[in-house]
Amino acid sequence: SRPGSSQQQKAAHGAPYSIALSNSFIGNTWRVEMENEFKGACAMPPYSQLIKCSVYNSGNDVTKQTQQIDNLISSHVDAIVLNAASPTGLNGVIQQACNAGILVVSYDNVVTAPCALKVNTDQYKFGQQLAQFLVDNLQGKGNVIMVTGVAGTDVDQQRNAGADAVFKANPGIKVIARYTGMWASDVAERNTAAQLPSLEKIDGVWCQGGTDGVIRAILAAHRPLPKAISGEAENGFRQYMLQYRSQGLKAMSIGQPPFLVLVSLELATQVLQGKHAKADITIPFPYVTTDTVKEGETTFKDQSSSFFADFTDSGPNAVVSVCVEMATQGKPCPGTLTVKLP
Amino acid sequence: MSTQRRTLRFSWQRLSRSQRGTLLAYVAVIVLFIVGGIYRPGFVRLDNIGQLLLLASFVGLVAAGQTFVILIGGIDLSVPWVLNAMAVLLTTTSLGQDSRAWWVVPLVLVLGAVIGAVNGLGIVFFDIPPVVMTLGMNGIMQGLVLGLTGGFTCATCNSVAPPAVQTAIAGQAVLGLPNGLLVWIIVALLVGLVLSATTLGRRIYALGNNAVAAYLAGVNVRAVTFIVYALGGLFAALAGIALTAFGQQATLGMGDPFLFDSIAAVVIGGTSILGGRGNYWGSIAGAIFLVVLRAVLQQYSISEAGRSIVTGVVILVALLLYGREAREV
Amino acid sequence: MANIEGIEISRSFGGVQALRRASFVAESGEVHALVGENGAGKSTLIKILSGLLRPDEGKICVQGREFLLESPKAALRLGIGTIFQELTLFPAMTVAENLLMGREVRNAGLINRGATAATVRDLLQEYGVTGIEPLELIANLSLAQRQIVEIIKVVSRRPQILFMDEPTSALAEQEVVWLFALVRKLRDEGACIVFTSHRWNEIKDIANRITIFRNGENAGTYEATALSEQEAVERMTGRKLEMLYPDPVPLQERVPMLEMRDLTGANLRDIALTVHKGEVLGIGGLAGQGQRDLLQTLFGMHAIHGGTILLQGKEARIGNPREAIQRGIAFIPEDRKTEGLLLPLPVRQNLTLPILGRLARSGFIRRRQEEDLIRSMIDALAIRTPDSDQPVGLLSGGNQQKVLIGRWLLTQARIFLLYDITRGVDVATKHDIYELIHRLSEQGHAILLYSTDTEEMAHLCHRVLVMREGRITDELDGPHIAPEAIVAASLYVTAPVE
Amino acid sequence: MSATETRTSRPIPVQERLSYYGAQNVPLLLSIGILVVMILLYLILFVLRQQRLPGSFELSTTLNNSMTLGLAALGQSLVVLTGGIDLSVGGIVDVTNSVAARLMQDNPGSIVGVTLLVLVIGAGAGLLNGLLVTYGRLQPIIVTIATLAIWQGVALLVLPQPGGSIPAVVTNLLAGDFAGLPASLIIFILLILFWQVLRRTPFLVTLYAIGNDERAARANGASVELAKVGAYMLGGVFAGAAGLYLAASSTSGDATTGTQFTLTSIAAVVLGGISLFGGRGSAVGSLIGACILTLLLNVLFFAGVNPQLQEFFQGLFLILAVVVSTLIRRLLQSTR
Ligand SMILES: Nc1ncnc2c1ncn2[C@@H]1O[C@H](COP(=O)(O)OP(=O)(O)OP(=O)(O)O)[C@@H](O)[C@H]1O
Numbered sequence A: 001s002r003p004g005s006s007q008q009q010k011a012a013h014g015a016p017y018s019i020a021l022s023n024s025f026i027g028n029t030w031r032v033e034m035e036n037e038f039k040g041a042c043a044m045p046p047y048s049q050l051i052k053c054s055v056y057n058s059g060n061d062v063t064k065q066t067q068q069i070d071n072l073i074s075s076h077v078d079a080i081v082l083n084a085a086s087p088t089g090l091n092g093v094i095q096q097a098c099n100a101g102i103l104v105v106s107y108d109n110v111v112t113a114p115c116a117l118k119v120n121t122d123q124y125k126f127g128q129q130l131a132q133f134l135v136d137n138l139q140g141k142g143n144v145i146m147v148t149g150v151a152g153t154d155v156d157q158q159r160n161a162g163a164d165a166v167f168k169a170n171p172g173i174k175v176i177a178r179y180t181g182m183w184a185s186d187v188a189e190r191n192t193a194a195q196l197p198s199l200e201k202i203d204g205v206w207c208q209g210g211t212d213g214v215i216r217a218i219l220a221a222h223r224p225l226p227k228a229i230s231g232e233a234e235n236g237f238r239q240y241m242l243q244y245r246s247q248g249l250k251a252m253s254i255g256q257p258p259f260l261v262l263v264s265l266e267l268a269t270q271v272l273q274g275k276h277a278k279a280d281i282t283i284p285f286p287y288v289t290t291d292t293v294k295e296g297e298t299t300f301k302d303q304s305s306s307f308f309a310d311f312t313d314s315g316p317n318a319v320v321s322v323c324v325e326m327a328t329q330g331k332p333c334p335g336t337l338t339v340k341l342p
Numbered sequence B: 001m002s003t004q005r006r007t008l009r010f011s012w013q014r015l016s017r018s019q020r021g022t023l024l025a026y027v028a029v030i031v032l033f034i035v036g037g038i039y040r041p042g043f044v045r046l047d048n049i050g051q052l053l054l055l056a057s058f059v060g061l062v063a064a065g066q067t068f069v070i071l072i073g074g075i076d077l078s079v080p081w082v083l084n085a086m087a088v089l090l091t092t093t094s095l096g097q098d099s100r101a102w103w104v105v106p107l108v109l110v111l112g113a114v115i116g117a118v119n120g121l122g123i124v125f126f127d128i129p130p131v132v133m134t135l136g137m138n139g140i141m142q143g144l145v146l147g148l149t150g151g152f153t154c155a156t157c158n159s160v161a162p163p164a165v166q167t168a169i170a171g172q173a174v175l176g177l178p179n180g181l182l183v184w185i186i187v188a189l190l191v192g193l194v195l196s197a198t199t200l201g202r203r204i205y206a207l208g209n210n211a212v213a214a215y216l217a218g219v220n221v222r223a224v225t226f227i228v229y230a231l232g233g234l235f236a237a238l239a240g241i242a243l244t245a246f247g248q249q250a251t252l253g254m255g256d257p258f259l260f261d262s263i264a265a266v267v268i269g270g271t272s273i274l275g276g277r278g279n280y281w282g283s284i285a286g287a288i289f290l291v292v293l294r295a296v297l298q299q300y301s302i303s304e305a306g307r308s309i310v311t312g313v314v315i316l317v318a319l320l321l322y323g324r325e326a327r328e329v
Numbered sequence C: 001m002a003n004i005e006g007i008e009i010s011r012s013f014g015g016v017q018a019l020r021r022a023s024f025v026a027e028s029g030e031v032h033a034l035v036g037e038n039g040a041g042k043s044t045l046i047k048i049l050s051g052l053l054r055p056d057e058g059k060i061c062v063q064g065r066e067f068l069l070e071s072p073k074a075a076l077r078l079g080i081g082t083i084f085q086e087l088t089l090f091p092a093m094t095v096a097e098n099l100l101m102g103r104e105v106r107n108a109g110l111i112n113r114g115a116t117a118a119t120v121r122d123l124l125q126e127y128g129v130t131g132i133e134p135l136e137l138i139a140n141l142s143l144a145q146r147q148i149v150e151i152i153k154v155v156s157r158r159p160q161i162l163f164m165d166e167p168t169s170a171l172a173e174q175e176v177v178w179l180f181a182l183v184r185k186l187r188d189e190g191a192c193i194v195f196t197s198h199r200w201n202e203i204k205d206i207a208n209r210i211t212i213f214r215n216g217e218n219a220g221t222y223e224a225t226a227l228s229e230q231e232a233v234e235r236m237t238g239r240k241l242e243m244l245y246p247d248p249v250p251l252q253e254r255v256p257m258l259e260m261r262d263l264t265g266a267n268l269r270d271i272a273l274t275v276h277k278g279e280v281l282g283i284g285g286l287a288g289q290g291q292r293d294l295l296q297t298l299f300g301m302h303a304i305h306g307g308t309i310l311l312q313g314k315e316a317r318i319g320n321p322r323e324a325i326q327r328g329i330a331f332i333p334e335d336r337k338t339e340g341l342l343l344p345l346p347v348r349q350n351l352t353l354p355i356l357g358r359l360a361r362s363g364f365i366r367r368r369q370e371e372d373l374i375r376s377m378i379d380a381l382a383i384r385t386p387d388s389d390q391p392v393g394l395l396s397g398g399n400q401q402k403v404l405i406g407r408w409l410l411t412q413a414r415i416f417l418l419y420d421i422t423r424g425v426d427v428a429t430k431h432d433i434y435e436l437i438h439r440l441s442e443q444g445h446a447i448l449l450y451s452t453d454t455e456e457m458a459h460l461c462h463r464v465l466v467m468r469e470g471r472i473t474d475e476l477d478g479p480h481i482a483p484e485a486i487v488a489a490s491l492y493v494t495a496p497v498e
Numbered sequence D: 001m002s003a004t005e006t007r008t009s010r011p012i013p014v015q016e017r018l019s020y021y022g023a024q025n026v027p028l029l030l031s032i033g034i035l036v037v038m039i040l041l042y043l044i045l046f047v048l049r050q051q052r053l054p055g056s057f058e059l060s061t062t063l064n065n066s067m068t069l070g071l072a073a074l075g076q077s078l079v080v081l082t083g084g085i086d087l088s089v090g091g092i093v094d095v096t097n098s099v100a101a102r103l104m105q106d107n108p109g110s111i112v113g114v115t116l117l118v119l120v121i122g123a124g125a126g127l128l129n130g131l132l133v134t135y136g137r138l139q140p141i142i143v144t145i146a147t148l149a150i151w152q153g154v155a156l157l158v159l160p161q162p163g164g165s166i167p168a169v170v171t172n173l174l175a176g177d178f179a180g181l182p183a184s185l186i187i188f189i190l191l192i193l194f195w196q197v198l199r200r201t202p203f204l205v206t207l208y209a210i211g212n213d214e215r216a217a218r219a220n221g222a223s224v225e226l227a228k229v230g231a232y233m234l235g236g237v238f239a240g241a242a243g244l245y246l247a248a249s250s251t252s253g254d255a256t257t258g259t260q261f262t263l264t265s266i267a268a269v270v271l272g273g274i275s276l277f278g279g280r281g282s283a284v285g286s287l288i289g290a291c292i293l294t295l296l297l298n299v300l301f302f303a304g305v306n307p308q309l310q311e312f313f314q315g316l317f318l319i320l321a322v323v324v325s326t327l328i329r330r331l332l333q334s335t336r
């Protein structure tokens, strides 16, 4: 028979709850840190007593992820924490999971299925904020290149739309090139290298991802570094920020935080325990600028340049605070983990 | 005057089909540079051309292996993750130290060749169709990289390519042109030499034309197949090294764009996918053609979707102009 | 009234003018033989008259009316059936599917495969063919069996005009008899049959009229009775050919070069034979009795299950063709297109492929030395080619065959395995090949020879072994072996007293 | 044309036909064998893990998950049978998936209309491939690499960001249940029946002939160009259907999710025992191949394999499956 066709939450039982992380793609550092944080958290109190964790990757393959979730439904997990291969491609199977009484919490590449809870940052604002930083630091005038993300994704669309809105409102800013970096440093570097020699003076760079690659290409071509750069939270980018801020570089680095997964885990746990309403959560981005970036805290010189330096939140109102070993190796940090849901 | 014209036409007609394809591919490249230069004169500056050629060299290095494999009528779909695995191996074993580079680089090349040879082994001894063997190998290498690096979380995964290797590719020793171009030129000369002047080259063409006839003429079909797939792996590894040197670090999925590009470069260059016909000079033109085409489209700020469509259409048009098969009787 | 007529037809391929203003007429109720050297344009004419090729110029008339034959389908509709020189069967499909392709038994528009197969079984029976099962795959049939399927496929449509391009080249004696009976029946029913062959005795046997083609032109049509072989050859080739078969070289002393002792292997049982220095040894018998396997096993293509092979008295292991070549064995297969030559590659690369190792120093080919060898071979065999860069596929058939032979001469082999190497080869070239065989024999090479042409075997060989079901069942010794004796021995009846 | 057609012949005994059929379809039988092994493995692992037998939910999700790939592989096999290859399958899936999700409204007219439109788009895409391969005389692999790029671009234009929706009726019809039976099971059966009918048409006979020897097919009077274009077109229609099914089962569209079907459809075709050289094999095999690949994922899931090693095991499986098939075939050949 079909497992639980009822709409209501199945997990009337107490702890431990079985929660599965269904991740699509594992081919970049961000995803790896994110998975590591999940694994690390599961080994830390309070989750170590409360939750039975499992982790699945499917690659960027909707059918594979669908099937994995089908198998999770067959396995009667209590909740699925989901980073989807497609915002829409899994809607069918998510509905099935909901029908089977499984809680689905979707984050990062969030799904549109209405029955899933969503945990995310505001991607439109991401694009907007990066663009506004350029406008402010270029005094509303200059040549800007835009390095976009993976075409056909919602995140890419939203970020671009946010930036476009700002640039349109500031006609002094001229977008002289716009091409994809595929959110990958190597692609961003190659595409920038292919573009660069034919471009006139570049005053600002707006980059969705692979920012360190863009800078590397500019330096390799012996071009002066643009006045203002706004980009993602790659460690390499932040190292460049440290290195060049004395030469007047103005840069902003905003990250999609890998700890979204921890917020989602906490939300799932609280909902299963009946402690939290079934509601979506939007968290603010952690960001640094050339003025605030700090070695050992928001950038690490012994980490790779593709390392995401915003693996943890900081400050008194931090959503969560974790150690670097958790992000890099999936090891639990000492003590108890607290995630503050906003 | 008229006699001169006749000799000109004569020599064109004496060219083989693949030679004509190669020539026209170069013509297409020049046309592209002109189109790009019209929009932005800087496009045809020496440093830009050098930069674009360096980018083309990555496709070109992969295409070197692919050319060998396609010439014997095979195909290598394992390129993306062999390349990727070897790139990861380079950084994780060299740890970014020049002192290790002297043995790590050969190690990576040899291992790439060994993996390619395993492809050859399956194809030769178990009659596995090349498409299946290399597709499977691609998955195996992908799984191994993900699994062994724990999803790229290993302690050494952050390492960069040794500075010496970086300089060898991205440095600029002559005329402000990237050193990687020199590497590519050397590879091109070697590949050209192997294909045209050695017993191996002769046997490759023989095998690609007719495996049975080649076998009956004493060609060691198994050994040649084996060597050719090993070369496929070797050049994937070399491309992996070059790419890592260029981008400093290895990343997961860095080989993915090179599968269809390498095949397309080979075919655009006039080599027959059925084997036995073609050469590496064509593949070089094909690689440059693809990279410059993308750069031109990027110039004109065409959207991702539009770029994809135009790339497809331009490839088709170019092939319709010169890549047509002879009508069968 | 003319049944089919081609008027002033021209056709070229790239630079090659295959037909130039050639006209040809064949009437109903006759068997019309089309003869000429390799590359004379016979097949091209037939392809054009069957709609497979379009002429560059010229007209085609059927029953006096002009038609544009734009495809083989159009020709079929006009009652033109063609057995092409290259078989047009599909190896991975069944005999039934091949034989009735396009004419399958249908129920409600859908093919009834069971009933189709049953129909084919009856059809094969009707034509007196045994040993071919309708559900067998073509791939599992011998070449002769395939030729028979092809013949029945075309003939069972009862075409009014039937073209047969070298239908007998793969057939053995008895099968030719079968075919000719069929042809006579069709002719007597009023069909027009056009037929090509390089075997004069067959032409003499079946043709009413003969048209000679030379260099793509019609060189005259004759009543069959009014043309002698000498005359025909002279008009085809422009040179006088006194004797097709040169005088054999008598064997002086018997020094064994190759021995097989109790050899058992793929389709071979207890083979024991000895070939001597300078000897031409025929391997006779009906087609498909293991002759091919014998030569292939010697060339290292099949594993040996028992017994031994001795070369010059020493036991030799031959694991693959490469080792065979190293031991001085050469194998020339029947089908130069699929097993011999690399058609798109230059003459050079075809000639030196087996000896590359010898030509090269540390992997690099010494071009000057290679070119010298090639020149000498082109001269020695009088291969007609503009230069050594010419793709071998653009040479005429006879010259292709010479390139193939030249390749093996270059290996300096001592033992030659010749498998039906004159199949589809014109008289003049045949003569050249025969002379070559004698020359090899004179120089002390050992030759093992199989041929579907019994006469050829009888004339060339010092000795003939007859095979049956993988065993050697008979031995005929020279100096003069009668073709009839070989046929008789093959059929396992006692030879007629001479 | 000839008298042979009207005469009734003594039928060939079924047993004899079966024995030939078996011998000639060893690759298909082997792929059925692999399927059975996979089912058994899945059952064992499932029972060990879940302490219960899989039920109708597992049956229907497994079949649903095989369906998109199955349709794509069916299209692929038509092209492969002619000796070609279609790398644009993934692109066609992208386009049709996007169009369906973008245009389909919740009313019968729209549902029927968009369904037809999607199939026509598939046919059109296939037609383009077919024309370029036959009349353009280009190599299939490069034609379809180029059209893959084109269709991926078009899909992005149609649906720049994931979205759109498919009416619940359509989802229920294609991925739901019918009288307790999964709809996908019924579709699979219909596809097999369709293939059996198609297999008995002159069109398919011509395709097999072309795959065996194109030159000979022409000499036999077959309309080679027409049949080849037809194969690419019908292949496109099935790829289009795959895109529609993908949209229906996920209830909405995404312009980038189809790409993977290019290579997986080839893997399914090979696992199904169809020769990549053309002219040999049955499209039923490619449906089986699709199910095998789906079951493999389930087996890896319930075997608790480290998900990071998933690709490794899939690759290894693909190679081993083909190796085992080859060895068994050789064994059969040597004993026959
Ligand atoms: N498809 C082709 N492409 C190029 N040249 C061709 C082609 N077909 C035939 N030729 C050339 O046309 C000429 C006539 O060939 P054709 O096959 O008609 O000769 P033939 O008389 O049938 O010879 P044979 O007795 O060897 O069969 C030859 O020189 C041949 O090389």
Ligand SMILES: Nc1ncnc2c1ncn2[C@@H]1O[C@H](COP(=O)(O)OP(=O)(O)OP(=O)(O)O)[C@@H](O)[C@H]1O
Pocket (backbone or CB within 6 Å): C094, C111, C112, C113, C114, C115, C135, D011, D014, D017, D018, D019, D020, D021, D024
């Ligand atoms: N191509 C084939 N080669 C050999 N055997 C075949 C072939 N096709 C079918 N068969 C055998 O014949 C049996 C019936 O097959 P099929 O349904 O195709 O025949 P049919 O065309 O419907 O003829 P009938 O109506 O006489 O059964 C099959 O079970 C199979 O054993």
Ligand SMILES: [Mg+2]
Pocket (backbone or CB within 6 Å): C042, C043, C044, C085, C165
């Ligand atoms: Mg001929």
Ligand SMILES: [Mg+2]
Pocket (backbone or CB within 6 Å): C114
């Ligand atoms: Mg039936």
